[in-house]
Every structure is written in structure tokens, then in C-alpha cells.
Amino acid sequence: MTPLSEFDAVFIWGFGKEGRAALNHVRTRSEAALYVIDAKEPSDLPDGVEYVAQDDLAQVIEKAGQSLIVKSPGVSLYDARLAEAMDLGAELTSQTNLWFASKPAHQTVIGVTGTKGKSTTSSLLHHMLKALDVNAVLAGNIGEPVIDTSEDAEIVVLELSSYQIADLVHAPDWFIFLNLLNDHAPWHRGVEQYRRDKARLAMLDPNARGVMSARDSRLNALFVHRPNTVWYDQSEGFHAPDGVIHHGAEAWGRIPALPGAHNAANACAALAVIEGLGLSAYEAFESLSSFKGLAHRLETVHTLNGVDFIDDTLCTTPQSCLLALAAFPDRPISLILGGEDREQDYAPLAEGLRDETRIKAIVTIPENGPAIIEALKSGPHADITTYEPDFELAVKRAYEALPDGGIVMMSPAAPRGAAFTYFGARGDAFTQAAKKLG
Secondary structure, three states: OOOHHHOOEEEEEOOOHHHHHHHHHHHOOOOOEEEEEEOOOOOOOOOOEEEEEHHHHHHHHHHHOOEEEEEOOOOOOOOHHHHHHHHOOOEEEEHHHHHHHHOOOOOEEEEEEOOOOHHHHHHHHHHHHHHOOOOEEEEEOOOEOHHHOOOOOOEEEEEOOHHHHOOOOOOOOEEEEOOOOOOOHHHHOOHHHHHHHHHHHHOOOOOOEEEEEOOOHHHHHHHOOOOOEEEEOOOOOEEOHHHOEEEOOEEEEOOOOOOOHHHHHHHHHHHHHHHHOOOOHHHHHHHHHHOOOOOOOOEEEEEEOOEEEEEOOOOOOHHHHHHHHHOOOOOOEEEEEOOOOOOOOOHHHHHHHOOOOOEEEEEEOOOOHHHHHHHHOOOOOHHHEEEOOOHHHHHHHHHHOOOOOOEEEEOOOOOOOOOOOOOOHHHHHHHHHHHHOO
């Protein structure tokens, strides 16, 4: 990339947390004219920064001289307006690429990705590193914006979404690749492009040390011959049959705060990195007794008359919903499903629920509740599947269908949708609705 000091204009596209961090980074390193692009003009635009409407970008760039666009992850790499700006000669980068280009050489970067489980795995890895007295920070898609991380940190645990990987040009020293499923098709303009963009992380540098799941068929097909790769989820290394973490043939135990075999597998991935760094994997495992888990990820937020209300609103795919159900194998469950309509295929959810006898009610909510009902209509739960546009009533209906000892599980298998305006809003609303019941 051209040095920041040589640009006449820098455009920050997206003014959320990452965009603001990128603006602060650029202001201290460049005298270029500064612009913010967003869907609407921010009310707190800093002095000396101009607002540009998204549809006006090309005409401003034509007159701005040598231009750089710093794209936030939520802005699709395949947006036609971005392509038009680049055809006019603008260069493109991201906050993550800016950070990689300027980070201290002594820092070790561990990238963590996967369609599901990356936030939990990143948090587990960071927790273990801190327990081993490593100066580590958690950043990226979780934690603080990476561009704001301390230069004193020895290790940066960097959670990376497909949005951040699609235009990533720098490889981390280590990476964890948990799984490769189907997600984010609209942003990537299709599922196949999503997979290609996600897989780039393992292709940027063959010398980067990789940790991947031996149980994921797509990762196996793509990377079985990749050098410098450790495979977990197999008997020779870290694996977790029935949720019990093993190192080879030796059983180490479970993670108290994280139910589910899939979460134990996430811990195995993190432990493989710990071992690869030359640290004590068993001491790291022992530290997990104090791990608190993530908000909105299989989090018990309320109990009423023996019924637990479990917030799993980070669940945005059918596959992760089925994993959440499997984490509680012996309890009756009312399931709340629905959110943003990304035209996901809910056939895998219907198939996974076909032999599920514990379900007492399925309550679907906007925006795609009707589509989920359509997918489930030929299954055994059709008669107990309903649509409820009022969120509080949806929670009430789910609760009323349960006996004592049951679970109301908000594991929606869809992103949050327009009704919930910030990350965590859907989970917060679920907690409030549960507590309102008594």
C-alpha cells in the first residue's frame, strides 16, 4: 500500500467502533483531507472531517486527488460503489491491514476464525494466555479494535470474521480455523464466495502455523496437505469425546462454565496453540475452571419455577442451534427462532430436529419466522410451531409450554434483525422479558 503520508484524501467508510478507531489512527499519521462515509451523517462528526453520502463517493473521489478508502468490515467488498471508486484510482485498505502494516515486530499474532465458535475460542485462548502470565490482548471481531491495542502486548489474539479476511493482505503468525459452514451469503454475493474468502486465511502464507479441525470435511478437503498445520479433534492430539477434553489417550476433564461438546472442541483448538507456543497446556487447561463464558452464548440469564432461560443469541445459523440443543441432552426445551432474513437454508435444522423428542414448543419471531415455519412444516413439531411478532409474548409462550425443569432457549439460528439496534440487544430483550414473567 502507498504510505499514508502520500494520500491527498482518506475516506473512512463506516463510522462504528472500528471506523472511529481507524480515523484516529489516520489523523496522527497523515495530513490528508479526511472524510467519513456512512448510511447517514453522524451527529458527532469530529471537526475537520467531512461527511460523504455513500452514493456520492465517486464524484467526490474524482476531485479529491490520490485517495485511500479505509473500509469497515460491514461494508461489502463487492459493493458496486466501492468498485466504481477503485476504478477511479482509489486504493482500498482496512483497519486490520493498517494495523498489521504498523504493528511492532515483536508481537505474535494469533488469528481465530470459523463460521461458528470463533468468539468463544478467542476468549478461551486469551483467558489461558493471561493465566500463564503472558501479556496478551483480545482484539478484532471481539474485544477492542485491533488498531487500538497496546504496543507492549506480546501476543494479540485476533478474532477475524470473513468480512475482515476477504481483503486481508497480512498473515498472522498463527491461526485457528474451526470450521467452514455456510453463512453471510448476501455480503459475499453467494455461499461459494463466502467459503473462498474465509479460506484465504490459511492461504496467505504457507509458513504461518495453522490449527484446524480434523472433523471438518471442507477444511480437510482444502488443506489436508498444507504444511505447518496441527489438526485437533483427532485421537493423537487434543480432542473432546462427549465433551471431555483429552490430550492423546489422557482424559483431562470438562470446562465448568461451557456446556456442550462443541465448546470443549473449541478449547482443544486453543490448547493446541498453547502447546505449539511451548507453554504448559495442562496449566492452561486448569485455568479454565475460572473461565466465565461469553455473554449471549448459552448464558443462563434467569430461572423461574425450575425453568431456566438460556440466552444463546450469538447463534446465527441452523448448525449452531443444533449444537446448543445438544449441550442439554436430558431436559425439555422450548425454542425461540428467527431474526434477519438472509435466505438461509433451514433444511439442516428441520432434519436435525426430526428425531428430537424434547421440544415442547417452537416459537418463531420476525423477520424470517414464517420462512422457518415453512421449513419445519413437514416435521414432527409442526403442530407446536407458531409465529409471534411480539417478542415479549414469544418468550411468554415458550415458557408456558414447559414443565418444571425445562429450558426456554433463545437460540435463534439467524442474525438479530432490524428490530434490535445494537450487538447484544436481542439477548438483553430476552433477559428483560424473562424477568418480567416473575
